[in-house]
Amino acid sequence: KAGVTQTPRYLIKTRGQQVTLSCSPISGHRSVSWYQQTPGQGLQFLFEYFSETQRNKGNFPGRFSGRQFSNSRSEMNVSTLELGDSALYLCASSLAGTGSSYNSPLHFGNGTRLTVT
C-alpha cells in the first residue's frame, strides 16, 4: 500500500510569492491534516480536512489556506510568503471518520521543505 505522498520535496521561493503544496493520502484515508515544523516550535497544526470539509484550523494567518478534493488529495497554499514561513510542512492522513478523529494514528508524508529568501 502506497504511503502518504507529498510534492514537491523541496521548494525555494522569494518573499511575496505564493506556493502550493500537494498531499496524496493513503488509499481509503479521508482525513488529511497539515502541520508546520520549525526549529524549537515542534509540530504546529495548520488545518484538518475530511470529505472536502475543513473541520478545524490552527492559529495561522489567513495567508495559509487549504482544500481537499473528492479523491481525498489535499493542497495547501501560502500566499505573500514571508521569511518566517520557511519550514518543513508535513501532511498526515488517517482513517478517522465522522466521529472522533483520535482513535486512528496519523500517517505522515516525508514533508515539503520550504525555504523563503
Place this chain on the structure above:
Amino acid sequence: ILNVEQSPQSLHVQEGDSTNFTCSFPSSNFYALHWYRWETAKSPEALFVMTLNGDEKKKGRISATLNTKEGYSYLYIKGSQPEDSATYLCAFGGSNYKLTFGKGTLLTVNP
C-alpha cells in the same frame, strides 16, 4: 491554548540502559493520546494511540502508560539500542478535531 509538555527535552543514554520520558497534557476534554517516533531524515511514525485511563500499550521493547485524570503519559524503552535514537513526540487529542503535539524528547543512544 492547549499545553502539551514533554520532558526531558533531550536525553543521552548508553546502549542497554532503560529510559523513560514524560508527556503532560490537559486533564479535561480528553479523547486520546498518541506517541510517535521521528527518526532523522524520515517521517514521524506512530507508536501508540491510547484512549482509556489506565491504558498500557507495548510494542517490543517500548511501552507506554496513560493517566488521564492527572494528565500524563510515560513512554518506556527497555534496553535502549542505537537504532532507538530519535525524537519521541506525544500528541493530545481534545474536543476539536486536531492533535496538539509536544516539542518532543530527543533520545540519543550511544553504542
